[in-house]
Amino acid sequence: MKSLYIHIPFCAQKCWYCDFNSYSGKEKLIDDYMIALKKEIQSYSLHSLKTIYFGGGTPSFVDAKYIEEMLQLCDFAETEVTLEVNPGTATKEKLEAYLKAGVNRLSIGLQATQNRILKEIGRIHTLEEFERTYKLAREVGFQNVNVDLMFGLPDQTLKDVKESVAYLLTLKPEHVSCYSLILHGETDKKMPSEEAEREMYHYIVNRLKEAGYIHYEISNFAKPGYESRHNLAYWNQEEYVGVGAGASSYVNGTRYTNVRNLEAYIGGAKPEIEEVQNAEDRLREYMILRLRLLEGVDIATANEKFGINVEEKFDKAIEKMKHYGLLEVTDGHMRLTEKGLDLANVVWEEFV
Numbered sequence: 001m002k003s004l005y006i007h008i009p010f011c012a013q014k015c016w017y018c019d020f021n022s023y024s025g026k027e028k029l030i031d032d033y034m035i036a037l038k039k040e041i042q043s044y045s046l047h048s049l050k051t052i053y054f055g056g057g058t059p060s061f062v063d064a065k066y067i068e069e070m071l072q073l074c075d076f077a078e079t080e081v082t083l084e085v086n087p088g089t090a091t092k093e094k095l096e097a098y099l100k101a102g103v104n105r106l107s108i109g110l111q112a113t114q115n116r117i118l119k120e121i122g123r124i125h126t127l128e129e130f131e132r133t134y135k136l137a138r139e140v141g142f143q144n145v146n147v148d149l150m151f152g153l154p155d156q157t158l159k160d161v162k163e164s165v166a167y168l169l170t171l172k173p174e175h176v177s178c179y180s181l182i183l184h185g186e187t188d189k190k191m192p193s194e195e196a197e198r199e200m201y202h203y204i205v206n207r208l209k210e211a212g213y214i215h216y217e218i219s220n221f222a223k224p225g226y227e228s229r230h231n232l233a234y235w236n237q238e239e240y241v242g243v244g245a246g247a248s249s250y251v252n253g254t255r256y257t258n259v260r261n262l263e264a265y266i267g268g269a270k271p272e273i274e275e276v277q278n279a280e281d282r283l284r285e286y287m288i289l290r291l292r293l294l295e296g297v298d299i300a301t302a303n304e305k306f307g308i309n310v311e312e313k314f315d316k317a318i319e320k321m322k323h324y325g326l327l328e329v330t331d332g333h334m335r336l337t338e339k340g341l342d343l344a345n346v347v348w349e350e351f352v
Contacts, residue, residue, distance in 0.1 A: 002251075003050050003233040006037070006070060007244025009057040009262065011086075029262055033245070034066045036266045040243045040258075041073045049076040050238075051230035054083040054103075060090040064097035071101045080105055080229040082146075087125035087133040095140045106137050107146040107177070112153060113164040120154050120189070121181075127167075134171060144226060146175035151204065152197040153181050154189035161200045165207050174226035178204050179219050198342060217293050218341060235293055237286045253277040279306065287314070287351040291344070296335025310334075317350035 010030060052074060054067065060083065067083065082105040083098055098106075108130065112118055115126050125133075137145055147168060151161050168176065180197055192200070205215055213221035217235065220228065233240055241249045246260040249271065256271040277285070283306050290297040302310045311318065311329070318334065321327035326340035326347050340347055 002046060003230055003238065003240040004041075004046060004052045004074065005230075005240060005242040005244075005247055006041075006052065006054045006059075007056065007242065007247040008054060008059040008062060008066075009033075009245050010061050011056065011058045026262060029266065030062055030066075032266045033262060034062075034069070036268070037244055038070060038073060041070060044241055044243075046241065047075045049074055049079055051079060051233055052076060052081045053230040056084055058086045058089055059083050060085040060094060064094040064101075067098060067103065068101040071103070076102065080144075082107055082228070082230055084109070085133065085137075087130040090133055090136070092136050092140060095136055095142070099141055104142070105144040105146070106142050107148065107175075108134060108137070109148045110164070110168070111148060111150045112156065112160065113167045114156075114160050117153055117156055117160065121150075134173075144175070145173045146177055146228070147171065147173045149176065149178045149204070151178060151180055151200040152192050154191055156192060156200075158196065158199055158203065161203060162207075165204055169207075169211050174223050175228060176208060176213060176221045177219055178208075178221070201342075215294055218344060235289045237282070237289055248274065253282055282306075283308075283310075283313075284351050288348045291334070291336055291347060291351070294335065296333045299329070299332050299334060314351065321347050321350060 010026065010033075052071070054070075059067065071081070079102075081103045083103045084107045086109050095106075109123075110127075110130050111121065111123060113127050118126065134145070134147075149164055149168065178201070180201065181191075208221045209215055213223060214227070215221050216227050217231070220231065222228070237250075239251050241251065242258070245258055245262050245265040247258050249256045253276065254273060255275040255277075257274045258271050259265050259269040261269075275281075286302065286305070287297060287310070290302070297310065299310060311334075318327060318329065321340070322329070324346075325337055326343055328335060328337050328340075336344060336347060
């Protein structure tokens with residue numbers, strides 16, 4: 001069984017910080033893009049899909065009929081089907097159509113509860129519009145909802161973060177994703193210091209854990225049983241197919257990537273091979289991916305999967321990271337320490 005990622009690149013407005021392959025003002029291409037997208041889905045033999053994920057862009061920006069049509073092309077049952085939603089772009093009718101088509105998990109972008117911050121980062125919605133969308137999702141019957149939060153935003157304070165988390169906990173979503181703003185290039189905006197950003201992260205982690213959420217991946221939290229199965233497929237190095245402009249696939253140790261340009265994708269440009277992994281590449285990637293998870297690397301599973309002793313293979317890296325207090329090996333698992341969560345990139349570099 002594979003996982004399927006479906007990329008919908010259209011947005012009402014592109015946020016200034018966004019580095020995803022997304023576009024505003026290209027609505028005239030939607031029909032042709034969807035034709036190309038359905039054609040690509042049909043080109044794969046996708047049986048008994050394990051997870052389906054509609055990302056973007058803003059999947060809820062386009063007509064719900066496109067989501068329905070694509071799901072009709074997929075073979076799935078008892079599958080996690082996630083659709084990303086931006087507040088203000090999903091009506092009650094759209095949400096009802098999604099649910100009827102087979103979508104059973106929503107991911108709604110809140111980012112922050114302060115309208116001044118939302119405006120500063122280029123979001124098109126207000127807190128009130130988010131709340132309206134969230135309540136509609138519950139009303140129509142969605143029982144598995146993720147909410148996205150961001151921290152380290154321009155002019156954001158720890159007080160702002162505390163307010164956002166307090167509000168979020170009143171909603172009781174099944175899953176929460178919390179990401180620090182990553183800048184791509186220079187900005188003239190006033191950004192929190194690295195120390196302030198870390199303080200925000202630690203507050204979010206501790207408060208969500210106190211509220212009963214499992215901190216299962218560096219940036220992700222879930223109520224028991226509601227971990228994102230689609231993202232776990234990535235972190236477990238399972239195979240997946242990505243369709244749409246700029247989407248990537250990972251099959252038989254080979255990573256393929258579609259052309260990013262919408263017109264070229266619509267014109268039938270074929271995926272290009274981005275990486276062909278050998279056994280060493282797969283092993284090193286597996287170690288890095290699993291170290292994103294709080295559970296870490298199950299050493300016995302890794303040894304069996306790759307036919308080697310990973311503790312011997314990476315003995316110097318492990319000892320070095322243990323010496324600095326960034327990595328621990330306990331109960332048959334190799335995992336990041338609390339300090340290691342803050343310096344995960346340092347640890348991952350040792351396994352590259």
